[in-house]
Amino acid sequence: MPQVMDKEVKQGVQQDEPIVKYENICKSFGDLEVLKGIDLDIMPGEKVALIGPSGSGKTTIIRMLMTLEEPTSGNIIVNGKNLWKMNKNDHLVRANDKHLRQIRGDIGMVFQHFNLFPHMTILENCTTALIHVKKMEKKEAEERSMKMLEKVGLGDKFDAYPSQLSGGQKQRVAMARALVMRPQVMLFDEVTSALDPELVGEVLEVIRDIAKDGEMAMILVTHEMDFAQEIADRVVFLDNGVIAEEGTPEEVLEKSNNERLQSFLHRFRNGNGV
Amino acid sequence: MIDISILDVFPVLLKGVSVTIQVLVLSAIFSYLIAFIAGFGRLSKNVLVRKFTGFYIEIFRGTSLIVQLFWFYYAIPMLFNVQVGSELMAGVLAISLNYGAYMSEIVRGSIIAVDKGQREAATALNMTRFQQMRLVILPQAVRMMLPEFGNYLIQILKATSLVSLIGMTDILYHGNMLRSTNIAMAPTIYLLILVFYFILALPLIFLTRKAEDISKKGVASS
Numbered sequence: 001m002p003q004v005m006d007k008e009v010k011q012g013v014q015q016d017e018p019i020v021k022y023e024n025i026c027k028s029f030g031d032l033e034v035l036k037g038i039d040l041d042i043m044p045g046e047k048v049a050l051i052g053p054s055g056s057g058k059t060t061i062i063r064m065l066m067t068l069e070e071p072t073s074g075n076i077i078v079n080g081k082n083l084w085k086m087n088k089n090d091h092l093v094r095a096n097d098k099h100l101r102q103i104r105g106d107i108g109m110v111f112q113h114f115n116l117f118p119h120m121t122i123l124e125n126c127t128t129a130l131i132h133v134k135k136m137e138k139k140e141a142e143e144r145s146m147k148m149l150e151k152v153g154l155g156d157k158f159d160a161y162p163s164q165l166s167g168g169q170k171q172r173v174a175m176a177r178a179l180v181m182r183p184q185v186m187l188f189d190e191v192t193s194a195l196d197p198e199l200v201g202e203v204l205e206v207i208r209d210i211a212k213d214g215e216m217a218m219i220l221v222t223h224e225m226d227f228a229q230e231i232a233d234r235v236v237f238l239d240n241g242v243i244a245e246e247g248t249p250e251e252v253l254e255k256s257n258n259e260r261l262q263s264f265l266h267r268f269r270n271g272n273g274v
Numbered sequence: 275m276i277d278i279s280i281l282d283v284f285p286v287l288l289k290g291v292s293v294t295i296q297v298l299v300l301s302a303i304f305s306y307l308i309a310f311i312a313g314f315g316r317l318s319k320n321v322l323v324r325k326f327t328g329f330y331i332e333i334f335r336g337t338s339l340i341v342q343l344f345w346f347y348y349a350i351p352m353l354f355n356v357q358v359g360s361e362l363m364a365g366v367l368a369i370s371l372n373y374g375a376y377m378s379e380i381v382r383g384s385i386i387a388v389d390k391g392q393r394e395a396a397t398a399l400n401m402t403r404f405q406q407m408r409l410v411i412l413p414q415a416v417r418m419m420l421p422e423f424g425n426y427l428i429q430i431l432k433a434t435s436l437v438s439l440i441g442m443t444d445i446l447y448h449g450n451m452l453r454s455t456n457i458a459m460a461p462t463i464y465l466l467i468l469v470f471y472f473i474l475a476l477p478l479i480f481l482t483r484k485a486e487d488i489s490k491k492g493v494a495s496s
Contacts, residue, residue: 117392
């Protein structure tokens, strides 16, 4: 008995406390209600795939966590702290920039259109935040960045500019740039959607590699169903601004009876998805 | 006959070159400075700052430079009993405020034109607003500003000739003085003045070209 207790306690620290918690999140853009009450917990190290039709609000969910979009109502809790609200004289008020910055340091993001800094070399793209945000010595930042660039297979391109790279290479740099910051949660926003088909593989390969390391939680907004099935611990299907289905990849992608999900997957597998 | 008059005119005009260059350099520096201040002012979160800058820009763009110059030199000192100072001060102030107003729109437009994904990426790397501006937005925006800044530099050079009207001894002033004593030489004088300004503009034209090259290289985004 004591042994079991012991194990439970350990797991409690490790797993029972979500690193990210969405509580009844709603989001409207003008009159358009994109999210209608989302509750979602992400555990440390968990890999979650968000799937769903265009306009279902998948991207908005992760953009709110990255502080690029503010929820209309509801709470997002990161490591036990309320992201968009802060305490001021015992009242919860809208978070200011300083508050957001304290919390979003644990979160990293890779974008659909890479968003590399075009005026910086590949290496500078990776080191600039380490030096200016994390206040790291330039030499140390360069060493860490070079290691990461080698890991994504672009060590030889360190002094090139983004405009000299292919789309797949740009996206791998974008991942290295996010990874050197060592976030606890990494967000992937349709990272292969803007790529030529033949370049998708190299990018997925890198994500697969990162996923294997395990410690980092990952939320992937993706249209790559096979890939989601392969690496995700959990698949979440969004439809019409709500979570319509959620579970293991098998449960959601193979065994679900949800009609909307069926028709979504059907459209997808016939190649007229996205 | 013509040869002799050119030789007569040349040294006279040369006396004005240093004043023209002095006004050009000071006006350029201050108008760029004002352009940035007003450009950021237009983008400020503070409504009051935004409105005030907008007001300044419209006033100075909507009225003529020469009238502004006379205001600074003649009217303001009398009205408010403040000394704007020398002719140089009045001239530089008028030109800088006028061109600063125009160029502030370039500053504002370039900053807005930087892809919004750049700011988002900087936010995702947890940069402060100031760091985002300094490290990511401005370096790209400045590259977009450069060609237009070059064009305006040439315009500022041409505008400096107005200071002759408040008695500054620039190229045009010396030319006018010479013509008033010898009207027959007017064609030669004004031809040579054109040549003088054109020669002064040459390095600026070259600089503008250079700026265009830099700006093409710098921001070929994704």
